[in-house]
Amino acid sequence: MENETQIFGLHSVIEAIQAGKTIEKIFIQKGLQGGLSHELESLIRKEGINASYVPVEKLNRLTSSNHQGVVAQISPIAYYDIEDLVLDVIESGKTPLFLLLDQLSDVRNFGAIIRTAECTGVNGIIIQKKGSAPINGDTIKTSAGAVFKMPICRVDHIKDAMFHMQASGIKLIAATEKTNDTIYDIDFTGPCAIIMGSEGRGINPSVLKLADHKAKLPLLGTIESLNVSVACGAFLYEVVRQRLV
Structure with a gap:
């Protein structure tokens, strides 16, 4: 799911990266485990995306929805070459x-x-x-x-x-x-x-x-x-x- 400048949930963030959305930064819950989290971390390294590992309380402040341990900020602008x-x-x-x-x-x-x-x-x-x-x-x-x-x-x-x-x-x-x-x-x-x-x-x-x-x-x-x-x-x-x- 997403709003104007934010995406949350493992599937949503992974799909956004794969679709070529411009990701400003990703916040990941400390200690997050599982196949999807490893897939996300691999994509982050491959694409050189800014990422921070934060306590769950930080993610809860960013969104009240079920974030599954991941919140991403998407760019509201298109960058120039x-x-x-x-x-x-x-x-x-x-x-x-x-x-x-x-x-x-x-x-x-x-x-x-x-x-x-x-x-x-x-x-x-x-x-x-x-x-x-x-x-x-x-x-x-x-x-x-x-x-x-x-x-x-x-x-x-x-x-x-x-x-x-x-x-x-x-x-x-x-x-x-x-x-x-x-x-x-x-x-x-x-x-x-x-x-x-x-x-x-x-x-x-x-x-x-x-x-x-x-x-x-x-x-x-x-x-x-x-x-x-x-x-x-x-x-x-x-x-x-x-x-x-």
């Missing part, structure tokens, strides 16, 4: 501006970033399948509906998306405090993609190594960092400022 999206933007004559989110995990931050991205003319957002915040009701609400207007690509590995961007003439700018350059030292007027890291650890070191430039926001107070959605907004409006000059 990154190669098609990049090519379309370049051929349109626009100066490309993309966001790469390196395993950002909070749905409200994700929604806020999507909203700001739509307001600042971002051409698309790229996320990784594993470790990224799902698009659910909270994401939709926080984005004020912008999630339905913003092209979003979901890739197996964020580094593959970075290589494709660079091969397409798009420079990668990482938002990190591990640099002496501020956003005011960077030229955002050409084709570019901004990389934002996760709330806890920032950008993965292996991802950071591939960036063409690194930039930080000057912090004048005693707090060492900004909320990621606020920081992303500051970066994007610096892009807007430079491109409007």
Whole structure:
């Protein structure tokens, strides 16, 4: 059985995966046993789907129906193919501006970033399948509906998306405090993609190594960092400022 963004029950979730539905995340009851649960786990590994093993109480909070130990969140949007999206933007004559989110995990931050991205003319957002915040009701609400207007690509590995961007003439700018350059030292007027890291650890070191430039926001107070959605907004409006000059 299912509603707008949720499926529950072993048979239903297995059939949804086999039918090609885009699964955001699957919650599985800890200790679940049986042939169907093993079949589901095999499909999860094969398709690279996000999965968490949780107490039954968590599943009971997600649905009051007979979930059989499994609840899945399905995507309310269709994801874009990154190669098609990049090519379309370049051929349109626009100066490309993309966001790469390196395993950002909070749905409200994700929604806020999507909203700001739509307001600042971002051409698309790229996320990784594993470790990224799902698009659910909270994401939709926080984005004020912008999630339905913003092209979003979901890739197996964020580094593959970075290589494709660079091969397409798009420079990668990482938002990190591990640099002496501020956003005011960077030229955002050409084709570019901004990389934002996760709330806890920032950008993965292996991802950071591939960036063409690194930039930080000057912090004048005693707090060492900004909320990621606020920081992303500051970066994007610096892009807007430079491109409007």
